[in-house]
Amino acid sequence: MTAEPPVSPATAGEPARPRRRDATETRQLLLDAARQRFARDGYAATTVRDIADDAGVNVALINRYFSSKEGLFEACLRAAGDELRRTTGQTPADRVPEAIARHIADLGTAGLSSQLTLLLRSSGDAGADEIRRGVLSRASEQLAAARGWRPGEPGGEQILLRAQMALAAGIGVAVLRSSSIQLEPLSSATEEDLVGPLRDLVDALLPPR
């Protein structure tokens, strides 16, 4: 239907693969290719043949290892959730804005921007929606907790709401910088350009105590 720009030159020019016929490795190749495609083009616009070609792998293996395109997508969401939790996990409270700026600024295909963009992609499947909601929920709670929020605390709802707004801002920035939009000057802003405004933003929403 539309053009089909490959997302990366399959596997980089390694003349002899160390281990072929390794199920774990091809599973990972598929996961990586799928995450890039899904994040960049969305679920519906990505075909299983695109993913398989990027991974340098036969199409049928998607159904073998992930049951279906939906299954592969859910696996991508889980992986993005894990990576998000890992990167945002141990951030000291006073470094939250800097951490967000640094991770948002990274436009690489493995960076946080890419994970956030992926997390917005919808497949229309209820299972995937549930996973996404869980991941985003946890992320906002982590962010709120870094600024003193505790579950069930009176008035905590307000803090959680503000944390979700900060998360929304990060997501919005990631989206407006992403390849399909590239709003300038936001898109070519560096980490140093972003950290100041982001600190103002986060500190205004979640005042450090």
Added chain:
Amino acid sequence: MTAEPPVSPATAGEPARPRRRDATETRQLLLDAARQRFARDGYAATTVRDIADDAGVNVALINRYFSSKEGLFEACLRAAGDELRRTTGQTPADRVPEAIARHIADLGTAGLSSQLTLLLRSSGDAGADEIRRGVLSRASEQLAAARGWRPGEPGGEQILLRAQMALAAGIGVAVLRSSSIQLEPLSSATEEDLVGPLRDLVDALLPPR
């Protein structure tokens, strides 16, 4: 491929249409149905038959009036741009956060939230990308101008960048509240719940002078 929930009961139960065989009206019906579908499900996941059914109109008319699915999508983007410019046009500088809060809080299919969500949808077509970039660019310049930015002014780049971050925050909030995500408590927050944090956010990014 996926389920197919209609977006609204075609045309509400009007027993006798006032004017049938009215090209302008059916064009508008198609535009409205398409904007809802595209905003909710994205470009690739929306089929022309879905749109035609929602509009209560024959499929072939999409190609007659808009040349192609792409053409219809571009028309939707232009319409969203017009509506965005109209709603954000005459906002006094000191009411910007309130205006954003009010418009973001409106989750109706014609509200600003829906327009912003639509503007994020990508079709992979270069023409559509250009339209989107233009609309978002103008919106951020309007926002910056409301806080004293003037084109070409020294140091104005910083203000524009901050305005785009505020726009990004609004977009992020709209997305996290949208039907496919519905992050709580953000999703059920009312205009009053949003206005406080949004004022803090906008004022921190674009200090009123």
Added chain:
DNA sequence: GAAGCAAGTCAACATATGTTTACATTGCGT
């Protein structure tokens, strides 16, 4: 009322796409 034209309908087509099935090949344990 007939001609002419815009508006709308219907059916078909060409292709893209997710999935399955049957078959080939590799490597490991014995």
Added chain:
DNA sequence: ACGCAATGTAAACATATGTTGACTTGCTTC
């Protein structure tokens, strides 16, 4: 070395989908 399960391949299928062309229907004008 041999068999066997695991891994990978190729082709086909059923269907969804954008688009097109021929045809019909209603409105307007003379």
